[in-house]
Amino acid sequence: MIESLGLYFSFPLVRYALIVGVLIALCSSLLGVTLVLRRFSFIGDGLSHVAFGAMAIAGVLHLTDDMLFVLPFTVLAAILLLRTGQNTKIKGDAAVAMISVGALAVGYLLLNLFSASANLSGDVCSTLFGSMSILTLTRTEVWLCAALSVVVLVIFILFYNRIFAVTFDEDFARAAGTRAEAYNLLIAVVIAVIIVLAMNLVGSLLISALIIFPAMSAMRVFRSFRGVTVCSAVLSVVCAVLGILISVIVGTPVGSTIVAIDIAAFLVCCAVSGIKGGIRK
Amino acid sequence: MAQLTCSNLTLGYEGHVVLSGLNFSVSAGDYLCIVGENGSGKSTLVKTMLGLMKPLGGRVTLGDGLRENEIGYLPQQTAVQKDFPATVREVVLSGCQGRAGMRPFYNRQEKALARESMEKMDITALAGRCYRELSGGQQQRVLLARALCATRRLLLLDEPVSGLDPMVTQEMYALIRQLNREGITVIMISHDIAAAARFASHILHVGNTVFFGTREEYLRSDIAARFLVPEGGDRP
Ligand SMILES: Nc1ncnc2c1ncn2[C@@H]1O[C@H](COP(=O)(O)OP(=O)(O)O)[C@@H](O)[C@H]1O
Ligand SMILES: [Mg+2]
Numbered sequence: 323m324i325e326s327l328g329l330y331f332s333f334p335l336v337r338y339a340l341i342v343g344v345l346i347a348l349c350s351s352l353l354g355v356t357l358v359l360r361r362f363s364f365i366g367d368g369l370s371h372v373a374f375g376a377m378a379i380a381g382v383l384h385l386t387d388d389m390l391f392v393l394p395f396t397v398l399a400a401i402l403l404l405r406t407g408q409n410t411k412i413k414g415d416a417a418v419a420m421i422s423v424g425a426l427a428v429g430y431l432l433l434n435l436f437s438a439s440a441n442l443s444g445d446v447c448s449t450l451f452g453s454m455s456i457l458t459l460t461r462t463e464v465w466l467c468a469a470l471s472v473v474v475l476v477i478f479i480l481f482y483n484r485i486f487a488v489t490f491d492e493d494f495a496r497a498a499g500t501r502a503e504a505y506n507l508l509i510a511v512v513i514a515v516i517i518v519l520a521m522n523l524v525g526s527l528l529i530s531a532l533i534i535f536p537a538m539s540a541m542r543v544f545r546s547f548r549g550v551t552v553c554s555a556v557l558s559v560v561c562a563v564l565g566i567l568i569s570v571i572v573g574t575p576v577g578s579t580i581v582a583i584d585i586a587a588f589l590v591c592c593a594v595s596g597i598k599g600g601i602r603k
Numbered sequence: 604m605a606q607l608t609c610s611n612l613t614l615g616y617e618g619h620v621v622l623s624g625l626n627f628s629v630s631a632g633d634y635l636c637i638v639g640e641n642g643s644g645k646s647t648l649v650k651t652m653l654g655l656m657k658p659l660g661g662r663v664t665l666g667d668g669l670r671e672n673e674i675g676y677l678p679q680q681t682a683v684q685k686d687f688p689a690t691v692r693e694v695v696l697s698g699c700q701g702r703a704g705m706r707p708f709y710n711r712q713e714k715a716l717a718r719e720s721m722e723k724m725d726i727t728a729l730a731g732r733c734y735r736e737l738s739g740g741q742q743q744r745v746l747l748a749r750a751l752c753a754t755r756r757l758l759l760l761d762e763p764v765s766g767l768d769p770m771v772t773q774e775m776y777a778l779i780r781q782l783n784r785e786g787i788t789v790i791m792i793s794h795d796i797a798a799a800a801r802f803a804s805h806i807l808h809v810g811n812t813v814f815f816g817t818r819e820e821y822l823r824s825d826i827a828a829r830f831l832v833p834e835g836g837d838r839p
Contacts, residue, residue, distance in 0.1 A: 329684075355688065367652075385789055480707045481707065481708070483697070483703065483708065483709065484700065486693065486697055487697045487700045489687075490687055490689060490694065491678065491681070491684065491697075493650070493653075493676070493678050493681075493700075494697075494749070494750075494753075495652075495654040495697075495700060496653075496655055497654075497655060497674060497676040497759075498636065498672055498701030498753045499671055499672025499704075500675070500700050500701065541686075541688050544688060545688055545690065545691070545732075545733035546688065546689060546690040546693060547687075547688055547689045547693050548693070549688070550688045560749075
């Protein structure tokens with residue numbers, strides 16, 4: 323088994339996939355707490371569907387580096403969704419649901435009408451569930467993924483305190499002179515970038531899992547914001563590495579393998595917090 | 604000179620007026636209590652004073668060298684914080700956000716300020732505890748410590764004692780009074796008119812009838828006679 327792993331890792335593509343996978347897993351876990359505790363989770367879900375629609379359009383237009391198209395499209399959608407979500411007149415949730423389900427339907431329709439591919443359902447499936455797409459990234463996309471991950475990481479570290487303040491108590495933060503709207507926008511844009519990145523790893527339907535599971539697991543065990551953030555980053559990276567390795571050896575789809583391991587980690591964390599609680603009582 | 608002045612202020616939501624024609628001002632060292640029934644617009648007034656909402660008419664002006672980010676705010680309790688994983692230290696430190704401005708991390712002075720505020724509120728022992736696991740009274744102390752990190756001059760407290768038991772309520776009032784004696788201006792919302800009449804230097808009564816004046820003027824007014832049930836020795 324070790325030998326076969328060694329063989330796989332003699333391919334640069336597999337090494338790239340692992341590095342990119344680790345970076346993506348790291349980024350996607352960072353905003354999990356913010357996403358779970360604020361109403362931002364609706365944006366996360368909606369955006370992953372929008373990203374699927376964008377992917378379909380890119381496919382129809384025969385773009386080679388489709389990330390370059392999908393990224394700006396999704397960021398734009400994030401800004402729009404944030405606006406509608408805050409609009410009290412339109413029912414925010416309903417608007418988001420309309421946009422996301424609409425993108426899904428139109429995306430599939432476009433693919434059916436215009437795609438030249440012989441294996442349409444295979445293509446759709448891999449866009450939705452990730453399959454092996456992390457191994458088929460072009461060189462440009464690998465570099466783009468790496469660069470974007472680093473940018474997300476740096477932004478998160480630089481804005482860590484402000485993200486905490488705005489997430490914990492937006493009114494207080496605004497009263498203290500923090501420009502909460504600007505940071506909400508920043509958070510939405512970063513989420514959009516993370517979703518486009520994570521789509522390469524787990525496909526658009528499983529992105530929410532990659533973002534939410536590590537944060538939920540960490541919240542079971544840790545009680546400080548920093549503890550939860552660090553723990554969910556570590557968990558996410560470990561699960562992603564395990565998932566990629568297992569999928570390479572056993573031949574399971576990358577995305578669902580990673581998510582399955584995330585679920586297992588969540589169960590372990592539940593057990594740990596249960597035991598801890600038991601001891602305390 | 605007044606630190607905060609509201610002139611001919613009208614406030615409300617999207618054209619639906621909650622309060623109108625408010626005129627009052629707060630000077631350094633004052634202790635203003637805003638009283639009125641539930642739903643009379645007290646929280647809305649506070650949000651308007653803080654600039655979180657635009658007034659529908661009139662204006663709020665700051666004076667006496669008070670800057671917008673020098674106001675410490677203790678919001679009425681919200682639901683988000685119920686499940687939030689954060690330690691007391693992290694919450695209190697976040698009160699320094701206005702001071703830190705664009706600087707990404709807190710510096711030594713800010714961390715010292717957070718420690719000092721925690722000491723003042725007597726919650727140093729809780730520093731590593733999780734905020735959501737504290738009692739209501741402890742949580743309010745934490746939020747008060749956070750507000751103290753944001754200001755040395757003006758505190759705006761929205762129902763700081765709601766949901767607290769009588770003992771803890773008295774402790775909270777004592778803490779706030781102590782801060783006021785140290786020179787911090789206090790604007791406190793309360794629907795406990797008797798307590799307001801005991802501690803405040805000025806009273807703003809909102810509702811169907813609006814009253815603003817010193818405590819003595821308030822006690823002599825008709826409104827007070829209607830709302831303050833005389834309780835023997837309790838009236839000052
Ligand atoms: N976000 C909102 N949108 C529209 N109306 C609101 C909103 N919040 C409060 N109100 C209304 O404004 C009035 C005053 O509310 P509030 O300022 O919270 O009162 P108080 O704090 O004195 O109990 C109430 O009638 C309430 O229904
Ligand atoms: Mg209120």
